[in-house]
Amino acid sequence: MRRRSLMIAVPAGLVTLAGCGDDKSDSSKTSDSASPSAPQPSAAPSPKIVAGPLPAVTAGTKFGEKPTIAKGSGAPSKDIAVKTLITGSGRTVAENDFVQADFVGQIWDTGKVFANSYESKTPLIAQLAQGQIWEGWRFALPGKKVGSRVELSVPPNWGYGPQGNPQAGVKGTDTLVFVVDLKDVFNGKSSAQGKKVPQDDAALPKVGTNTDGGAPSVDVPKTNAPKKLVANYILEGDGEELKADSTALVQYKGVLWDTGKEFDSTYGRKSPTLISLQQVVKGWAQGLTGKKIGSRVLIVVPPALGYGDNPPQGSGIKKDSTMVFTVDILAKM
Structure with missing residues (x-):
């Protein structure tokens, strides 16, 4: 999911301040988990981005409100489907940026919620980089602005991959549906402003x-x-x-x-x-x-x-x- 501890760049490679190596851990145990376990980096070509189909958001339609998403109807796209439900006016997100976001993630076929940061009241912070977040996010969110609400469907190869995430109840064949509220974005040019x-x-x-x-x-x-x-x-x-x-x-x-x-x-x-x-x-x-x-x-x-x-x-x-x-x-x- 993330590096376990503060990293130090040295000529011989990376070591940690805590004296322990990088870990990958699985924390999407319950529906209120705000942190995805790291999906496997995809070796496939970059995905195609399409407009739909996407299930309706039936309640909590304002930015910052916990959304309720309908179960998927029919077959989902084999590409990444993306729709901006609310267009923000903040800074534009780029690949490799860190985003701070509230989100709900559920399974297309069943409507089962497997991750929900609104319930835990803990927005996710993750880097839009390979192996750091669902690959679908990495390709769908760049170009969006802070303050935007984005809905996307992510086929298995751009989600958890063929191994799925058994701990979160996600099979390797499941298409994932997300509604994401982009709260902030950070990169190498970010500074404290106190x-x-x-x-x-x-x-x-x-x-x-x-x-x-x-x-x-x-x-x-x-x-x-x-x-x-x-x-x-x-x-x-x-x-x-x-x-x-x-x-x-x-x-x-x-x-x-x-x-x-x-x-x-x-x-x-x-x-x-x-x-x-x-x-x-x-x-x-x-x-x-x-x-x-x-x-x-x-x-x-x-x-x-x-x-x-x-x-x-x-x-x-x-x-x-x-x-x-x-x-x-x-x-x-």
């Missing part, structure tokens, strides 16, 4: 306050690193606070206190990343819990709350290093 907070402590790093999507500067003072965790607002947003078990979409950059050398950055990869606060180093988990969406946060992680004497091989991080991060909290789920 209010500037004074940076008055000369003993702490000074972080840039640009909001243009570029990597903020991080100037580390030539003083001894603090012994305790630092987690200060640079830009304070007005969104919901992160909880200890939150999953958040972030942009970040990490440098070493001793040298100021950058060792990791989502800006370098030109894409934000999803992290679980339960699966990152303690300094991140403690530093981001309670912080608001829309904020930029300075986190200074002492060795005991970072890697200590066991840094990832090939990361360029020495034993007992203090790490400095600037983290933009873009969204949560």
Whole structure:
């Protein structure tokens, strides 16, 4: 479904801050699940997009309302059928963007709902990239605008594939029907947009306050690193606070206190990343819990709350290093 923990780009490949590898997990267990298990990437040519057929939305027809979708009538299209039910006026979605969306997913033949973020009150955040979301979404949603409601039917080869998703009650022959409310979109140019907070402590790093999507500067003072965790607002947003078990979409950059050398950055990869606060180093988990969406946060992680004497091989991080991060909290789920 998503990476388990914060990834660090190093010459030898990817390692994780939590010291564990990438996982794929299955979380579409019930009808109120907002997170799809990762479908298998399709090796087929790009699909054809057609206008229908699509079942009617019989209730909850406004953007943001939980929709009720009729059972499919007749045979579904073998192509991806897409219809914009409500046209938004926000930013345009592109492939590889992260979308934040509420949605209902059900099976064409039976009308059985297998995923419903409205019930869980947890919008999905997913990247429109191969292997990260249903392939049907990856091809149907680019070009749509934030604020739009989109209905689509997705044949098996662009849904869960021939293996289906037994845990969600989806067979490998099932066509899926979705109604998707596009709430927001994020990409490598996304930044926190909170209010500037004074940076008055000369003993702490000074972080840039640009909001243009570029990597903020991080100037580390030539003083001894603090012994305790630092987690200060640079830009304070007005969104919901992160909880200890939150999953958040972030942009970040990490440098070493001793040298100021950058060792990791989502800006370098030109894409934000999803992290679980339960699966990152303690300094991140403690530093981001309670912080608001829309904020930029300075986190200074002492060795005991970072890697200590066991840094990832090939990361360029020495034993007992203090790490400095600037983290933009873009969204949560």
